[in-house]
Amino acid sequence: MQQLAQAHPGDAMGWKPPKDDPFLRMGQAQGRPAALGRRLAARLVDTAVLAGAVGAAAVPLWGRSVDHIDEKVRQAKQSGQTVTVWLLDGTTGTYLGIVLGVLLLFGVLYEALPTAKWGRTLGKKLCGVRVLDIESHDTVTFGAALRRWLVYGVLGVLVVGVVNVLWCLVDRPWRQCWHDKAARTFVASAGD
Numbered sequence: 383m384q385q386l387a388q389a390h391p392g393d394a395m396g397w398k399p400p401k402d403d404p405f406l407r408m409g410q411a412q413g414r415p416a417a418l419g420r421r422l423a424a425r426l427v428d429t430a431v432l433a434g435a436v437g438a439a440a441v442p443l444w445g446r447s448v449d450h451i452d453e454k455v456r457q458a459k460q461s462g463q464t465v466t467v468w469l470l471d472g473t474t475g476t477y478l479g480i481v482l483g484v485l486l487l488f489g490v491l492y493e494a495l496p497t498a499k500w501g502r503t504l505g506k507k508l509c510g511v512r513v514l515d516i517e518s519h520d521t522v523t524f525g526a527a528l529r530r531w532l533v534y535g536v537l538g539v540l541v542v543g544v545v546n547v548l549w550c551l552v553d554r555p556w557r558q559c560w561h562d563k564a565a566r567t568f569v570a571s572a573g574d
Contacts, residue, residue: 413514413519413570414570414571415555415556415557415568415569415570415571416510416511416557416569416570416571417571418550418551418557420509420510420511420571421509421511421550421557421569423505423508423509424503424505424506424508424509424511424569425505425547426505427504427505427508427509428492428493428503428504428505428506429505431492431503431504431505432485432488432489432492432493435484435488435492436481436484436485436488439480439481439484440481440484443477443480443481444477446473446477447473447474447477450473450474451467451469451474454467454471455467482539485535485539486535489531489535490528490531492504493527493530493531493534494524494527494528494530494531495524495527497513497522497527497530497531498521498522498523498524498526498527498528499521500512500521501513501514501521501522502572506569506572507572510571510572511569511570511571511572512569512570512572513527513530513562513567513568513569513570514567514568514569514570515566515567516556516558516562516566516567516568517566519570522565522567526565526566526567527565529564529565530561530562530564530565530567531561533546533560533561533564533565534546534559534561537560537561545560546559546560546561547559550562556568557569
């Protein structure tokens, strides 16, 4: 054994992988969690697009809701009696339902479908990140993308969304938010 080590001194150290392995680079490129700054920028772009679509539906309905409540208050004052005026009634509840429906529908069309098809939304594409399955490191299924969006959306509506998004600051090693954990996904640096 000693003679072999002396005859081939480089071999005594053992086998080392090649320095430039394209397969290793490709695997690492798809398997690394994305930088937090890129993720934040992507989320801000996606939130702006989503807010624009939901706002287009919500702004006219907000005006109608205010007019409806003002009319109820005016009628209560004219009656001369102490009357409870509910802010959420059949009319304003319907408007709220419409806005939540637009949020859900546009979220599925803008977040879940592109995430399942390409692994990214517009914001993620612009910022060079993508959503991958935690085990296969491949594009996620529609079911996982939908679960990811629903958990994100519900937690956001319930205002727990801030904790959800900040969770990636303490999560190791994949920097997953709660919606990533629910869908078994992570946000990776784009490999292309």
